[in-house]
Amino acid sequence: MTQVEYLIIGHGIAGATLAHELRRRGRSVLVIDTPQPDSASNVAAGLMNPVAGKRFALAWRVEELLPAASAFYRQLEARFGQPFFVEAPILKLFSSVAEQNTVIARSADQPWRHFVENPGEPLPVVPGMRADYGGLRIRGGGHVLVSNVLAALAAEGIQEGWLWHETFVWEQLVPAAEEAGGGLLYAGRVRAQHVVCCEGANARHNPYFHWLPLTPNQGEVLDVECAGLSDQQVLNKGAYVVPLGNGQFRVGATYRWPPFAAGTTPEARQELSQRLDAMTTEPFRVTGQRAGVRPAVRDRKPLLGTHPAQASVHIFNGFGSKGVMLAPRLATLMADWLETGQELWSEVNIQRYSALYIAALSSAGVASSSGSRS
Structure with a gap:
């Protein structure tokens, strides 16, 4: 026993x-x-993003949750002798001039000032990145190799x-x-x-x-090869683009509420491919597609x-x-x-x-x- x-x-x-x-x-x-x-x-790409959503809002209790998470993964890295948390800037790309103007106009009153670098300044030049309307450079986040x-x-x-x-x-x-x-x-x-x-x-x-x-919520991701896109940052514009190294990236994720099909779908592949195309000027090739079911709450x-x-x-x-x-x-x-x-x-x-x-x-x-x- x-x-x-x-x-x-x-x-x-x-x-x-x-x-x-x-x-x-x-x-x-x-x-x-x-x-x-x-x-x-x-399946998850393990994104840790202190500023998220269409409203560019500060994530819930991020000042407490993010440092605790970072310390946890760093402790595991020391214990197992391998990398788990890749700290990298997250470039939140604007979708329109209106969105750009709205966010910059209210940036002085936002509680996310600690996590956002110079919201009124242009983004740095990133090889392969398409940023027609600019965006925000978010610091303190990155992704975990879950x-x-x-x-x-x-x-x-x-x-x-x-x-x-x-x-x-x-x-x-x-x-x-x-x-x-x-x-x-x-x-x-x-x-x-x-x-x-x-x-x-x-x-x-x-x-x-x-x-x-608790309602199951299906998410699909793509693994892609895009040799011309920089891997020094995470991109975010309706989807995330997380670097995996050697010109490989994970793109995601979709959100599907029940009823949803078991496994991957061509619709998700098309949707994520279009979202990636809106963030890069470089050609890419899909190398894999996966689907997982999240435990979402009301x-x-x-x-x-x-x-x-x-x-x-x-x-x-x-x-x-x-x-x-x-x-x-x-x-x-x-x-x-x-x-x-x-x-x-x-x-x-x-x-x-x-x-x-x-x-x-x-x-x-x-x-x-x-x-x-x-």
């Missing part, structure tokens, strides 16, 4: 960062994960025995007898005091948290917390397209909650959706009394 304090389901960026944080605190952890080469974490991070941590987990590659079956999770120490028993061979759900978009099938407003904030009636079952999920920047700091927040009961931020606490839980109980014909966390 394997006995641990924490059983974590899923080893994407959420499960990996939380497992790392709990193990760093000396806790016993077992992660069960089904390897998926085209998971959202593995699949490399997960592979390094997974290799360590398999070697040390705290990561199992198998499919988790929820029906095999049952309460353990109190005389045997309580907690939860899985498949008759694992006893855990706590179970944390980090299974990404698959959480919509989770019997404990199916009531949360209010675009992650889902952290404990089940209202099951004090040993928790969730750390819903990171959408910004997981690489959000997960490291939120992993420490979640670990503090699990270990000491320190309050979660209200924006991410699943208590904000308690009305949905009560409605789910009502529709199932169950009394709506909720348990307390012990």
